[in-house]
Amino acid sequence: MKNHSGRPKTVIFFIFLIGFLIGCPFFLPTYWTFIFGEILIMALFAMSFNLLLGYSGLLSFGQAGFFGVGAYVVALLILKGWQSLTLIMLAGTISAALAAAVIGYLCVRRDEIYFAMITLGFGMMLFTIAHNWIELTGGSDGLPLAVIPALKLPGFELSLFDPRIMYLFILFVVLAGIFFLWRLVRSPFGLILTAARENKERLAFVGADVRLVRLTAFTIAGGLAGLSGALFCLFNSMATPGFMHWSYSARPILMTILGGSGVFLGPAFGAVVFFLLEQVITNVTDNWMIFLGAILIPVVIFFPQGILGTLVKHFDR
Amino acid sequence: MESLVTNLLNGLSWGMLLFLISVGLTTVFGVLGILNFAHGSFFMLGAYLCMQVMHVVPSFWLGILIGPLAVALLGIVIEKFLLRRVYDRDVSFQLLLTFAILLVLDDAVRIIWGAGYHVVDAPKILAGTIPLFSHSYPVYRIFLIIIGPLIGIALWSFFHFTRWGRIIRAAAVDREMAEGIGIRVPLLFTAVFAFGSWLAALGGALAAPHQSVAPSMGESIIIESFIVVVIGGMGSFPGAFVGALLLGLLESFGTVFAGRAQMALPYILLALVLLIRPRGFFGREA
Amino acid sequence: MTDVPILKIEHLGHSYGKFQVIDDISLAIPPGELTALIGPNGAGKTTFYNVVSGRFPPRRGKVFFAGREITGKPAHKIVSLGLLRSFQITNIFPELSVRENVLIPLLLQQRRGYTFLRPLKKEKDLYRKADDVLSKIGILDAADQPAGELAYGDKRLVEMAIVLARRPKLVLLDEPTAGMNPEETERMIRLIKELAERFGTTFFLTEHDMKVVFSIAKRIFVLYQGGLLATGTPEEIRANPQVREAYLGGGTIQC
Numbered sequence: 001m002k003n004h005s006g007r008p009k010t011v012i013f014f015i016f017l018i019g020f021l022i023g024c025p026f027f028l029p030t031y032w033t034f035i036f037g038e039i040l041i042m043a044l045f046a047m048s049f050n051l052l053l054g055y056s057g058l059l060s061f062g063q064a065g066f067f068g069v070g071a072y073v074v075a076l077l078i079l080k081g082w083q084s085l086t087l088i089m090l091a092g093t094i095s096a097a098l099a100a101a102v103i104g105y106l107c108v109r110r111d112e113i114y115f116a117m118i119t120l121g122f123g124m125m126l127f128t129i130a131h132n133w134i135e136l137t138g139g140s141d142g143l144p145l146a147v148i149p150a151l152k153l154p155g156f157e158l159s160l161f162d163p164r165i166m167y168l169f170i171l172f173v174v175l176a177g178i179f180f181l182w183r184l185v186r187s188p189f190g191l192i193l194t195a196a197r198e199n200k201e202r203l204a205f206v207g208a209d210v211r212l213v214r215l216t217a218f219t220i221a222g223g224l225a226g227l228s229g230a231l232f233c234l235f236n237s238m239a240t241p242g243f244m245h246w247s248y249s250a251r252p253i254l255m256t257i258l259g260g261s262g263v264f265l266g267p268a269f270g271a272v273v274f275f276l277l278e279q280v281i282t283n284v285t286d287n288w289m290i291f292l293g294a295i296l297i298p299v300v301i302f303f304p305q306g307i308l309g310t311l312v313k314h315f316d317r
Numbered sequence: 318m319e320s321l322v323t324n325l326l327n328g329l330s331w332g333m334l335l336f337l338i339s340v341g342l343t344t345v346f347g348v349l350g351i352l353n354f355a356h357g358s359f360f361m362l363g364a365y366l367c368m369q370v371m372h373v374v375p376s377f378w379l380g381i382l383i384g385p386l387a388v389a390l391l392g393i394v395i396e397k398f399l400l401r402r403v404y405d406r407d408v409s410f411q412l413l414l415t416f417a418i419l420l421v422l423d424d425a426v427r428i429i430w431g432a433g434y435h436v437v438d439a440p441k442i443l444a445g446t447i448p449l450f451s452h453s454y455p456v457y458r459i460f461l462i463i464i465g466p467l468i469g470i471a472l473w474s475f476f477h478f479t480r481w482g483r484i485i486r487a488a489a490v491d492r493e494m495a496e497g498i499g500i501r502v503p504l505l506f507t508a509v510f511a512f513g514s515w516l517a518a519l520g521g522a523l524a525a526p527h528q529s530v531a532p533s534m535g536e537s538i539i540i541e542s543f544i545v546v547v548i549g550g551m552g553s554f555p556g557a558f559v560g561a562l563l564l565g566l567l568e569s570f571g572t573v574f575a576g577r578a579q580m581a582l583p584y585i586l587l588a589l590v591l592l593i594r595p596r597g598f599f600g601r602e603a
Numbered sequence: 604m605t606d607v608p609i610l611k612i613e614h615l616g617h618s619y620g621k622f623q624v625i626d627d628i629s630l631a632i633p634p635g636e637l638t639a640l641i642g643p644n645g646a647g648k649t650t651f652y653n654v655v656s657g658r659f660p661p662r663r664g665k666v667f668f669a670g671r672e673i674t675g676k677p678a679h680k681i682v683s684l685g686l687l688r689s690f691q692i693t694n695i696f697p698e699l700s701v702r703e704n705v706l707i708p709l710l711l712q713q714r715r716g717y718t719f720l721r722p723l724k725k726e727k728d729l730y731r732k733a734d735d736v737l738s739k740i741g742i743l744d745a746a747d748q749p750a751g752e753l754a755y756g757d758k759r760l761v762e763m764a765i766v767l768a769r770r771p772k773l774v775l776l777d778e779p780t781a782g783m784n785p786e787e788t789e790r791m792i793r794l795i796k797e798l799a800e801r802f803g804t805t806f807f808l809t810e811h812d813m814k815v816v817f818s819i820a821k822r823i824f825v826l827y828q829g830g831l832l833a834t835g836t837p838e839e840i841r842a843n844p845q846v847r848e849a850y851l852g853g854g855t856i857q858c
Contacts, residue, residue, distance in 0.1 A: 059409045061416075106591045112408045113352045114551070117543040118591065124540050125584035132577050188710045188726060189719035195696050195707050202694045205656065206708035206765060207682035208716060216717065246536070250420070257413060287428050293420025300414045301402050 021171055025164040033167045039275050040174040041231045042255065046267035047181055048224035049252035054261035055185060056217045057197030059116050061249050062103070062123020063225045066096040068130055068244030070226025071233035075143040076136075085151045085160075089173070089230050096226020097219050099126070104218035108211045120246055127244035142240030145233070160234065170231050177224055178268070184220070185264065193217055225252075247289070254292055257299055260306025269308045322449065324569045330458035332565025333465025334524050338538055339545040339557040340472060341516035347552035348489040348509045351400065354415040356517050357539025358422035362388050363518025364525040364534060365430055368437050377440035377526070385518035392514030396507045419535070427532045434531035443526075457526050464523070469558060476554065485509060489552070544583050548590040550600025559598055607670045609634040609773050609805045610655070610686075615664030617647075617654055624650045625829045628664070632807060632822070634772070637799055639816045640809040641840075642826030643850055648809045649691065651826065652775050656688040657681040669772060683712075687766045688775035693758045697751025701742060701761055704750050705733040708768040733768065740764045740794065756787035763791075767798065776808035780815050792818055817841075825849070 021040075025033040045067060052058040070092040077088045103122045107115055130137045137143065151158040151169060160166045184190055192213055195203045200210045233239045242248065251274065252267065259270025277295070281288040303310050342356045353359075366387050367380035395418060403411050438444065439457040446453035476482035488495040488505050496502045521534070528534075545564055549556025564583055571579035590597065608631035615628040625647040632638050642648055654661040660675030667673065673681050696704050709729045710716045724730075737743040742760050745753055750761050759779065766774055779795070780788045792815055798804055810816045816823065816837075823840045825832040827849045833840060840846055 053409065057409070059412055106588055109591055109595045110547075113346075113412070114547060116412050117352065117547055118587070121540055121543055121547075121584060121587055125581060128580045128584075132580055183722070184719045186722050186724075187719040188715050188721070188723050189717050191699075191703060191707060191723055192710065192716045194699065198696045198698055199694060202690075202696065202765070203707070204678045205682060205688060205690075205694075207679050207711040207769065208707075209677075209679050213716075246540075250416070253413070253416070287424045289420045290424035290428065293417045293424065296417035296420070297399065297414065300410055300417060301399070304406070304410055 018175070022168070025167050030163055033163050035275070037163075037167045037170045037235055038232075039271055040170050041228050041235060042251065042275065043268035043271040044174045044177045044231070045225055045228035046252040046255035046259070046271050047178060047265075048221045048228065050256045050261055050267045051181060051184070051193075051217055051221045051224070053253075053256055054266070055190065055193045055197065056214060057112075057200075058214060058218070059112065059253075060107075060119040060123075060218070060221070061116055061246055061253070062119035062121075062126075063221065063252055064244050064246065064249035065103075065123035065126035066100050066222040066225040067229035067232070067248070068126060068239070068241070069096040069099045070229030071239040071243050072130060072137060072143065072229075073226075074230045074233045075145055075239035078145055078147075078149065079143060083149050083152075085149045088149065089227070092230035092233075093223050093227040096229065097223030100222020100225075101215065101219045104215045104222065108214040108218060120249070123244065123249055124246055127241055127246070130241040130244050137239075137241070140241055142238050142242075144238040146237075148234055148237065166235065170235065173227065173231055177227055181224070182264065189213075189216070250292075254296060256306070257296060257304075258306055260309025260312070262305050262309045263312050266306050266308045270306060273307065320573070323452065323454065324573060325566070326449075326454060326458055326462065328566035328569030329562065330461040330465075330527070330565075331569060332562040333461050334520055334527065335538075335541055335545055335565055336465055336469060336558055336561035337520035337523070338517050339542040339549070339561050340469070340554060341513035341520075342542050343546045343549070343552055343554070343557045344516075345510055345513035346546070348485055349400075349404075349506050351404075351411050351415065353510075353513070354412065354539065355395075355418040355422055356513070356542065357535035357537075358419050358426075359388050359392065359514045359517035360521040360524070360538050361426060361532070361535035362391070362422065363521030364437070364530045365426055365521075366518070367522035367525050368435055368530055369430075371437065377438075380525075381519070381522045384522045385515045388518035389511045389515035392511040393507055395514075396510040400510065401503070401506075419539075423532065423535050426535070430532075432532055434529040437525035437530055439526035461523065461527065468519075473554060541583065544587050546597075547587060548597050550597030553597070553599035556597055556599035606633070608632055608667075609669055610807065611667040612655070613665045613667070615651070615654065615661050615666065617650055617661045617663070623829055625654075625661075625826075628826075628829075628831050630824055630831065630834065632773075632805060634669075634805055635799070635803050636805060636822055637795070637820050638805070638807045638822045638824065639820035640807065640824045640826055641811075641813075641816055642832075645828075646826040647829045648826055649777065652688060652777055652809065656686065656775055682769070682771075685769075685772035686775070687769065687771040687773075689762050689766045689777055689779060691777040691781055693755075693762050695750050695758060695761050695765060698749055700747050701737065701750050701753070701764075702730070702733050702746040704761055705736050705764050705768045706730070708765055709733055712769045736764050736768050739798075740767070741790070756783050759783065759787075759791070763794070767804070770802060771804060773805045773807065776806060778810055779808060780810065780812055788812065788815060791815075795819055 021036065024036060049060065049063050052060050073092040073095040074088050077091055082088050107118045110118065131140055148160050151160060158165055160169055192208060196210055196213050204210050229243060232243070255270035255274045256267040257270070258273050259268065260266030278288065281291045299306070305313060338356065338360050342353060345351060345353050363384050366384035370380040370383050371377060399414060399418065403414050443457045443460045446455050476486060484500055485505065488500060488502055492502055541564060545557060545560040548563070549560025564586065567582050567586060568579065571582040575582060610632040612628055612630050616626050617624050628651065640648055640651065653659060655666055657673070657676055657678035665672060665674045668684055668686050671684065673684065706729055709732055713729065715726065734743060734746065737746055740760050740763055742757055742764065745757060750758065753761065763779070780791050783791065795806055796819060799806055808819065820837060822834065823837055824834045825840060825846050832849055833843050833846050835843070
């Protein structure tokens with residue numbers, strides 16, 4: 001993966017982008033705040049997924065399961081009366097990471113094709129639990145939240161009731177998550193991950209426990225998926241089993257492929273494109289999976305690097 | 318006692334259907350090296366098309382004949398125009414492509430036939446029940462229990478005793494070698510994929526009187542068949558049989574002693590197999 | 604000098620189904636001795652290497668490395684003990700730069716593979732070590748190039764660099780000069796001899812090019828149809844009638 005961060009043009013672009021994102025709730029109608037909020041959460045979700053696909057070479061069909069774990073843990077803790085938003089978010093993220101560690105332990109024992117099947121299976125297992133364990137999860141109705149605890153900062157409290165504050169909170173958390181991923185992929189572990197994707201046999205023969213490497217990546221990706229789920233629960237004031245269905249797992253996959261798994265921000269870009277497509281298509285028809293599938297087919301065959309990936313390649317020449 | 322027998326028969330009949338689906342999935346994987354995510358959609362299409370035929374001509378046998386054949390044709394088109402383009406690509410892209418096909422087919426079913434469920438009646442000969450102890454048991458399920466192994470034996474004989482069966486197995490083991498001795502591998506691949514689709518659709522058509530025909534059929538069966546082939550061993554025929562029966566019986570008896578937790582049982586089985594014998598009962602060394 | 608052999612094999616055997624690939628092989632290599640394994644195609648050399656390096660466990664027998672039993676241990680554990688191997692078909696990380704290829708074993712050796720909050724660039728001491736290895740092998744100028752874009756012979760050198768970065772005690776070289784032209788072969792021979800002398804690394808290589816074998820090895824093992832046919836110094840092997848028979852049906856071994 002090429003490193004573009006040195007280019008001054010790119011840096012300036014990002015400064016403007018972040019500035020725009022911070023300022024937009026104040027000069028755009030509230031409607032846009034909601035849209036951007038959702039896109040941001042999905043962008044984090046997709047980028048966590050790409051840690052597995054683009055960086056580790058692992059295609060997981062079950063990330064929605066961990067997304068859901070994050071959402072449900074947050075909902076349950078709020079319903080139990082927990083007041084510290086920070087702790088609640090942390091608990092959601094860690095629970096998702098733990099679930100990913102346990103399930104990941106089983107999944108990394110086998111390679112790509114099996115990995116895809118098994119992650120799909122266990123993702124759906126989590127969905128089934130959420131859907132059927134009515135006493136705990138509210139079943140197919142989910143867990144609606146009447147109130148959300150305020151964010152307690154030193155000195156004052158911020159209520160997330162105001163959509164603009166909620167949005168800024170989401171923006172902050174998502175940026176933090178993306179920054180974490182950025183540091184991760186440029187760290188020694190990031191190099192080992194890429195090596196595992198490129199030639200896992202060679203990696204084993206220079207001394208890496210490839211299974212452990214993959215498990216670590218899977219756990220981190222699961223934790224970040226859970227963080228996105230936690231945010232989504234707060235954003236929607238509810239957790240529902242639909243978040244954990246494999247069709248929901250398809251979202252980060254589609255976003256990543258559309259945007260490009262070979263570029264760091266590809267999935268985030270893909271999230272924007274996906275969202276736009278979703279708006280356009282659902283205005284026309286209820287059946288939008290067919291359109292997504294129909295779009296995905298030529299993308300996979302003709303533009304495997306995704307939109308951003310193809311653009312980047314083009315400009316690199 | 319009778320509930321034991323009922324559960325046993327239920328498990329076996331469901332297991333046989335699972336076997337039909339799984340053996341197609343595992344054969345396509347064994348020969349083409351592709352895991353077809355849309356395999357469950359073929360199953361579903363088989364059921365829907367059979368039902369559709371029956372709306373025109375109320376004959377189950379005709380439905381079972383035409384439905385799977387139509388799906389096999391669809392399989393040929395998909396293999397020739399879509400799958401073939403990604404054979405030499407990364408495995409992830411092959412998976413993504415079949416996944417995209419799944420999205421299209423599943424929603425297409427919803428569009429054409431609506432989101433509700435439909436009921437298909439078993440043909441007169443197989444309709445009704447027979448007395449079993451002090452209860453009555455559906456004849457159709459007994460039919461499934463009988464026809465499952467029959468088809469299984471027919472398939473197994475095909476692969477082991479006929480010339481084409483052996484050629485397919487040879488191509489599965491060594492594609493280049495097969496090409497080297499003059500086998501037209503691309504044609505073979507199309508044929509095998511069509512065959513796998515046909516099997517899935519046949520399973521779907523056979524399943525139609527057994528359960529309601531609904532747009533969620535595809536997704537639930539694909540997960541179960543994934544579990545079957547992982548625990549049985551990818552590419553293994555006996556593995557698909559053993560795995561399918563095991564899963565069928567587990568699910569059937571599971572409702573008895575596990576109640577709602579029954580839904581988690583297949584996954585627990587999957588987890589156990591992955592821990593103890595990752596390559597599956599009959600799988601080859603990873 | 605310790606007299607514990609760096610590698611000791613006891614009654615090693617492996618089969619694929621009914622086919623016995625290697626059968627009852629026992630040998631010992633003293634540390635520092637340049638050793639070669641030769642044999643006609645299909646004799647079982649690659650399987651032997653695969654078993655010793657931990658790719659899969661043998662069906663029978665034991666492998667001892669510097670006195671410790673390593674039979675059936677996974678490859679990465681064997682590597683951390685100091686036994687590395689190169690591959691016959693170049694096995695590197697093609698899209699990573701040459702330097703990154705070498706950084707990876709170094710990171711793993713220093714147990715810094717799981718550091719994930721510090722940028723890679725901060726590992727300056729490892730960068731220095733990597734460049735050191737690259738210059739010793741002679742490919743420092745290509746350090747920033749993607750390894751997959753190098754010429755074949757240079758790729759083999761990258762393979763060597765990856766293997767040697769961790770200063771292994773024992774290196775199994777699977778046909779190191781395969782596909783190389785005479786000049787590149789010469790370079791490789793010199794490199795191996797130099798490294799053996801400077802660092803005391805034991806090289807155990809397998810080769811088809813007899814010239815390479817006879818110019819490097821002090822001791823040769825001959826593998827034939829899965830069993831050890833003969834062992835000895837190059838002169839002894841050259842003169843051995845059984846070896847001649849096995850290889851060339853009675854002719855002389857060209858060298």
